[in-house]
Amino acid sequence: MPKSQRIAVAGGTGGIGNHLVDGLLELQSRSPSSISKVIVLSRSSNKPYLQSPSSELRAPVIAVDYSSVSSIANVLSEHQIDTVISTLVGEPAQFISAQENLLQAALSVPTVHRFAPSEFAPDSELIKSVPLYEMKLPILKSLREAKAQRSSSSLPFEFTKFNCGxxxxxxxxxxxxxxxxxxxxxxxxxxxxxxxxxxxxxxxxxxxxxxxxxTTEDVGRFVAEATQLKEWPETSNMAxxxxxxxxxxxxxxxxxxxxxxxxxxxxxxxxxxxxxxxxxxxxxxxxxxxxxxxxxxxxxETSNLNExxxxxxxxxxxxxxxxxxxxx
CATH class of the missing domain: 3.90.25.10 (UDP-galactose 4-epimerase, domain 1)
Incomplete structure (x- = not known):
């Protein structure tokens, strides 16, 4: 599987999303041949860009309508994105719909071959006592179906859950x-x-x-380094x-x-x-x-990204x- 080079962070102006953008831009600054582009998807573009705290690199903030698959797909296609990382948050119905539309948009763009849903917490599939975590489960079902459907096609697809405690x-x-x-x-x-x-x-x-x-700073670094792995396991633990x-x-x-x-x-x-x-x-x-x-x-389980x-x-x-x- 090709490594990630052109990455879109959905919800990248939020708390953990901003840290992911920091980590990606830091890696891009340190190793320009690893990542060639980082963009931020947001419901509003009040900020024109996010800047790396360690360099002059910037990630443009692009407004998208998460209720419109075509709106999202147009942006991903225009920037030839190969990896979509979601850090979206929101009330359950809105969250589930936005993530599903983001995935369907990604699957419609031939250059996209990687997707990470909005996890960045303890593993949602292990947490049975938190009703809100149930809203993270539908996208995982869709991701597994998409991966299975693409397994024998010329458009390979993989995903991972980033769990950080x-x-x-x-x-x-x-x-x-x-x-x-x-x-x-x-x-x-x-x-x-x-x-x-x-x-x-x-x-x-x-x-x-x-x-x-x-730390959120380390989460950003772990995710950035994970984009350069040749293969993504379905679960990426870090600690x-x-x-x-x-x-x-x-x-x-x-x-x-x-x-x-x-x-x-x-x-x-x-x-x-x-x-x-x-x-x-x-x-x-x-x-x-x-x-x-x-x-x-x-x-x-074992923190595999640490290894x-x-x-x-x-x-x-x-x-x-x-x-x-x-x-x-």
């Missing part, structure tokens, strides 16, 4: 460093489980279940480190010098905290994720030291 950047929320806000990268400010700034931790279960953590929440708390206390008081939650206690009538589609999402941790649904690429990811210790370590 939980974004480590959330541990940087409230960092006292002068540039502390940069710890979150392009993500919105949000403390996940452990809030070092307040000295608290809202822990699912007893805190002894291992969870995969990866900075697999540690328990109790280990995170211990490291955070030691490095920051702050006491962290954990609140351990049983599954029954988490269920009691659920809103019976959530006002938004995100509703009880984070509590559902907590329950999936207790039920040990977030245990990934297949040259990325040296940031560990939890390194991340905490950077954003919470005491000055010498």
């Amino acid at each position: 939980i974004f480590m950047n959330y541990f940087g929320f409230g960092s006292p460093k002068p540039n502390g806000s940069q710890a979150l990268g392009h993500l919105r400010a949000f403390p996940y489980v452990v809030d070092i700034s307040k000295g608290t931790a809202d822990v699912p279960g007893d805190g002894n279940d291992k969870i995969w953590y990866t 900075g480190e697999a540690v328990t929440i109790n280990e995170v708390i211990e490291k955070a206390e030691r490095i920051s010098g702050r006491k962290i008081t954990p609140k351990y939650n049983t599954e029954a206690e988490l269920l009691a905290r659920m809103d019976p009538n959530p006002s938004t589609w995100m509703g009880n999402f984070y509590l559902d994720v907590y329950i999936s941790i207790i039920r040990q649904e977030q245990l990934q 297949l690429t040259n990325v040296k990811p940031t560990t939890v210790e390194e991340f905490l030291q950077k954003w919470w370590g005491k000055e010498n």
